[in-house]
Amino acid sequence: xxxTSYDPNRRVPSHALGWRGATLLVTTLFAGAVSGCxxxxxxxxxxxxxxxxxSGAAGxxxxxxxxxxxxxxxxxxxxxxxxxxxxxxxxxxxxRGGKVVVLSFDDGPSPYTDSLLAIxxxxxxxxxxxxxxxxxxxxxxxxxxxxxxxxxxxxxxxxVCSHTFSHSGLVGPHVTEASVREDITKAEDLIADITGRxxxxxxxxxxxxxxxxxxILKELDYQVILWNLNTDDWRYGxxxxxxxxxxxxxxxxxxxxxxxxxxxxxxxxxxxEESEASVKMVPQVIDLLRSRGYTTITLQECLGRPIDIxxx
Ligand SMILES: [Zn+2]
Numbered sequence: 001x002x003x004t005s006y007d008p009n010r011r012v013p014s015h016a017l018g019w020r021g022a023t024l025l026v027t028t029l030f031a032g033a034v035s036g037c038x039x040x041x042x043x044x045x046x047x048x049x050x051x052x053x054x055s056g057a058a059g060x061x062x063x064x065x066x067x068x069x070x071x072x073x074x075x076x077x078x079x080x081x082x083x084x085x086x087x088x089x090x091x092x093x094x095x096r097g098g099k100v101v102v103l104s105f106d107d108g109p110s111p112y113t114d115s116l117l118a119i120x121x122x123x124x125x126x127x128x129x130x131x132x133x134x135x136x137x138x139x140x141x142x143x144x145x146x147x148x149x150x151x152x153x154x155x156x157x158x159x160v161c162s163h164t165f166s167h168s169g170l171v172g173p174h175v176t177e178a179s180v181r182e183d184i185t186k187a188e189d190l191i192a193d194i195t196g197r198x199x200x201x202x203x204x205x206x207x208x209x210x211x212x213x214x215x216i217l218k219e220l221d222y223q224v225i226l227w228n229l230n231t232d233d234w235r236y237g238x239x240x241x242x243x244x245x246x247x248x249x250x251x252x253x254x255x256x257x258x259x260x261x262x263x264x265x266x267x268x269x270x271x272x273e274e275s276e277a278s279v280k281m282v283p284q285v286i287d288l289l290r291s292r293g294y295t296t297i298t299l300q301e302c303l304g305r306p307i308d309i310x311x312x
Contacts, residue, residue: 089209091226093264093297095304100297101229101265101289103127103282106163106203108271109135109149112279116271117156119279123286128159128225128299129271130203132167133187136194147194154195159299159307161201161225162187169205170213180213184220197308201225201299223303229257229265231285237278238270247277251284258292264302265294 108129120127135146154160165186192198202222235241236249269278
């Protein structure tokens with residue numbers, strides 16, 4: 001089924017503490033962000049609401065180092081908790097306030113990943129990539145090519161996150177507790193094999209989670225990253241959407257959100273087999289955001305937490 005809506009990193013050094021230690025350190029900050037949050041500024045267009053990384057394997061990042069957000073820039077409550085409290089869905093930056101934006105791209109790698117990396121390098125913009133990990137498995141036709149692209153994403157210093165293995169969704173009659181767990185851990189193993197880091201950031205396919213999947217994600221130490229700056233590029237910039245195809249509308253979507261709300265934002269576009277036109281719009285998206293005073297930050301800075309751990 002084609003998604004009708006959907007579909008975003010900088011890691012605070014975790015090696016000194018280990019993931020659990022780092023998690024504990026930021027618990028206070030995070031717990032504050034989780035309670036009493038304002039939800040659903042996310043998908044202003046009525047869509048289903050649905051981290052950049054200092055990779056140990058990739059060497060020093062070219063992007064701005066993660067730093068504690070100045071107190072005056074501290075974000076208000078930004079993540080939403082399910083009533084059960086089993087997990088959190090992060091739609092904006094818990095650790096930053098003000099005019100900042102995290103760029104993020106789903107469904108990669110793709111034939112356009114290298115073009116996207118070149119654009120991000122040219123614009124000196126960090127981004128988070130949420131990878132469809134089945135493309136990295138040995139039975140995928142472009143296995144070697146796609147793995148090499150993921151390596152280049154990590155080496156460029158961008159956040160490498162999970163978008164699950166199958167992309168069939170973590171919610172619905174087709175899944176069981178075991179299959180949800182497998183969909184997450186298989187993706188983690190494949191990504192860790194390439195980057196040497198286990199991603200602990202994930203965007204659920206179609207943005208969909210339920211109590212069970214959030215509980216599993218929590219057990220597996222995953223931060224569930226959604227978005228609040230929708231571009232609808234799956235509609236306006238996808239080669240398989242002939243009827244709606246109109247890439248400049250991606251910019252209209254961004255303008256519409258900027259006109260009615262302020263950051264921090266987590267943006268979403270795609271890096272899929274159908275995303276050539278969308279990727280070509282990325283320089284204009286970045287220019288538009290910057291012309292409105294926004295700074296592109298890493299997912300780690302947005303979260304104020306690590307996004308991955310060593311593979312070990
Ligand atoms: Zn997706």
